[in-house]
Amino acid sequence: MYSRRQRANRQPVFLDRLSCELRREFDEIAPVYARVRPASEAVLQTLHTFLLSHKGMTVLEIGCGTGNYAIALTSTDASIWGVDFSLGMLAVARRRGKGRRVTWVCGHAEQLPFRDASFDFVFNVDLVHLVAQRRTMFIEALRVLRYGGVLCTVTKKHEHIRRRLLARYFPSITRVNTERFPHLWEITRVLRKVGFHRITWSTVTHEIPVTPAYLESVRWKTDSVLRRIPEREFREGLAAFERDAKSGTLLRQSARVFIWAHAPGQCGSTL
Ligand SMILES: C[S@@+](CC[C@H](N)C(=O)[O-])C[C@H]1O[C@@H](n2cnc3c(N)ncnc32)[C@H](O)[C@@H]1O
Numbered sequence: 001m002y003s004r005r006q007r008a009n010r011q012p013v014f015l016d017r018l019s020c021e022l023r024r025e026f027d028e029i030a031p032v033y034a035r036v037r038p039a040s041e042a043v044l045q046t047l048h049t050f051l052l053s054h055k056g057m058t059v060l061e062i063g064c065g066t067g068n069y070a071i072a073l074t075s076t077d078a079s080i081w082g083v084d085f086s087l088g089m090l091a092v093a094r095r096r097g098k099g100r101r102v103t104w105v106c107g108h109a110e111q112l113p114f115r116d117a118s119f120d121f122v123f124n125v126d127l128v129h130l131v132a133q134r135r136t137m138f139i140e141a142l143r144v145l146r147y148g149g150v151l152c153t154v155t156k157k158h159e160h161i162r163r164r165l166l167a168r169y170f171p172s173i174t175r176v177n178t179e180r181f182p183h184l185w186e187i188t189r190v191l192r193k194v195g196f197h198r199i200t201w202s203t204v205t206h207e208i209p210v211t212p213a214y215l216e217s218v219r220w221k222t223d224s225v226l227r228r229i230p231e232r233e234f235r236e237g238l239a240a241f242e243r244d245a246k247s248g249t250l251l252r253q254s255a256r257v258f259i260w261a262h263a264p265g266q267c268g269s270t271l
Pocket residue numbers: 019022023026039062063064065066067068069083084085086089107108109110124125126127130131132
């Protein structure tokens with residue numbers, strides 16, 4: 001996808017050890033992930049509303065995983081692209097999205113395999129805490145965005161992390177996640193530094209029941225934080241969680257923050 005000149009000027013980005021491990025983890029859990037980690041309805045609705053109010057956009061999801069969002073958004077008139085570094089996750093996305101208008105590409109968030117100014121809207125969901133060089137990822141997002149384009153980063157606030165139901169059963173996840181997830185102000189500062197402007201945010205929070213699929217996603221550690229706590233804590237926490245979930249009345253909070261940032265563009269741009 002690069003022009004010859006761009007390719008000549010770009011140095012390859014090598015995955016560090018932790019990113020290689022992470023990619024291997026996602027390769028392994030891909031089939032289970034697709035089964036037990038559906039899209040968040042609230043996130044989908046926000047992205048959907050945005051795309052419906054901006055006609056005919058070219059859209060990229062970075063870290064598209066098994067295609068939860070990219071596939072659902074084909075119900076709009078946007079042209080959708082999904083990029084991910086895990087071939088396992090992409091294979092599942094391709095299968096699930098068969099016949100839908102999504103172009104799947106294997107690539108690294110820190111070196112996106114697209115030409116400059118290719119997209120009107122770039123978004124990522126539950127990715128930013130996993131990327132080693134966030135600044136580089138945002139520079140890349142800005143590079144592939146068109147004049148006046150929009151980047152939306154969907155992540156969790158520390159306040160959401162502390163309030164998670166799972167933290168009652170697996171206490172270490174709060175520490176691990178507050179270390180991994182950047183603060184909202186950190187993300188905002190980096191976005192501003194790399195050249196984005198008009199940065200705003202909004203939050204969605206709602207309570208949803210603990211379903212059998214959610215229990216299974218915990219059992220399979222599809223949330224990578226569960227792979228980063230002691231095995232004994234995991235086993236004991238899981239037993240207690242399964243016991244409490246049997247009542248069928250457990251509720252968990254699904255919460256995300258949307259960080260909207262604009263690429264430089266015309267004053268009064270419609271995006
Ligand atoms: C938690 S999953 C989220 C998937 C999807 N956005 C969703 O919400 O269903 C994170 C995804 O990001 C991908 N990922 C993590 N780091 C990446 C990187 N540096 N470059 C490209 N993809 C990456 C993983 O392979 C995984 O598919």
